[in-house]
Amino acid sequence: MRSIIVIRLRTLLAIVCSYNQTQIFCFQFHVNESSRQTSGDSLQVFGKASRTLSWWCFNPGLAMEEFLKLGVRSIILTSGTLSPLDSLAMELNLEFPVRLENPHVISQDQIWVGVVPVGPSGHPLNSSYRTRETVKYKQELGTVIVNFARIVPDGLLVFFPSYSMMDKCIDYWKNRNHEHSVDDSTIWQRMCKHKQPVIEPRQSSNFPNAIEDYAAKLRDPSTSGAIFFAVCRGKVSEGLDFADRAGRAVIVTGMPFSTPTDPKVRLKREYLDKQAKPSNKNPKALTGEEWYVQQAARAVNQAVGRVIRHRHDYGAIIYCDERFVWPNYQSQMSYWLKPYIKCYSKYGEVVQTLTRFFRDKVCVDPKEMDSNEIALHRLQTNVCRRRFYLTRLPQQ
DSSP, rough: HHHHHHHHHHHHHHHHSSEEEEEEHTTTEEEEEEOEOOOOOOOOSSSSSSEEEEEEEEHHHHHHHHHTTTTOOOOOOOOOOOOSHHHHHHHTOOOOOOOOOOOOSSSSEEEEEEEEOOOOSSSSSSSSSSTTTTTTHHHHHHHHHHHHHHHSSSEEEEEEEEEHHHHHHHHHHHSSBTTTTTOOOHOOOOOOOOOOOEOSSSGGGHHHHHHHHHHHHOOOOOOOOOEEEEEETTSSSSSSSOOGGOSSSSOOOSOOOOOOHHHHHHHHHHHHHHHHHHGGTTTTTOOOHHHHHHHHHHHHHHTTTTSSSSSOEEEEEOSGGGGGGGGGHHHTTTTTTTTEEEESOHHHHHHHHHHHHTTSSSSSOOOOHHHHHHHHHHHHHHHHHHHHHHHOOOOO
8 A cells, every 4th residue: 555655656746847847836735634533422533544645736728738749739629618718718728719609599489597686575595605594595595496396397407506505405495384384384395286306316326316206207297397406516417408398497596606615726716816916917817716706607507508408499597696697697607698688676577477488388389299208218318328337437
């Protein structure tokens, strides 16, 4: 074991010494020391304290320089979550003289995009650390989701900023009666009257079962659909196709900011702030705060991209946080979404326009029934292929 550690350390030092003095400032050493564990509620200590030595690069442009040294003449980056392109090009230290940002292939009557800053009682929807733990916020958000579960047909995706916030909200909705409920029911019970719930598991091994459960509940003729509670940057938000009835709407409950005290996040922000100082004479340099917001916005853009998967599809994208009204947040949204965004000041108007949108879509071509079943099959197949690939990966 010690010989392996020595070999890895020697390899790391060789890499460090291969960079010049300018490049070396793009890296940062970090030592994480884990404390010894205790056994349950007792004071008995077991195991050994360990240290992890990390060597992090905070300038992705160095990797692109390596490509150029290998003689690469063309680099094509394609994704729906690359914007804003100027900051991306600056971080990668490449010009990207040819750029293309396309509108969507759908028409305006196929999509509803709204920012919902307040709930039905007029209380602000804000998932920041100052308000997300309050009872009033959890009640208001829960009531909003109940109403949307009633309006949206078939599949509904709800994305939270983190697993912790999702767990706390669901726990509150399950165990507390709503103060305005006439039948003494909980918010969770009211949700289940309209949609059968599925919760994204933390463990990847349990995720295929969750997808199968979601598809089965959508197929069940005795229900009016299913609601999938998930997390931005989680398994639901990455690479899955919730086309047609598998995803008629997506709700984003807040900005998924990374933990600011995380060592890698903190050091990255410090590095960018140093690069953005006036003494470095780079007026376009991205600050640590700008990068921090962009990373959260890209996670949101990735999540909302789960719906509207083909030119005949339709659906709604609902931002349930008052901060999405702010111009600096809207500027980070995907290019194709911007023409459709509307900020609502009154909750009643949200309910009216969203209800009208889906009511107008009820009379559809009978062929859509076939496409709906294909969409559910494709969703399950994609997850099964991912699971098969992961189980067949060679052992390191």
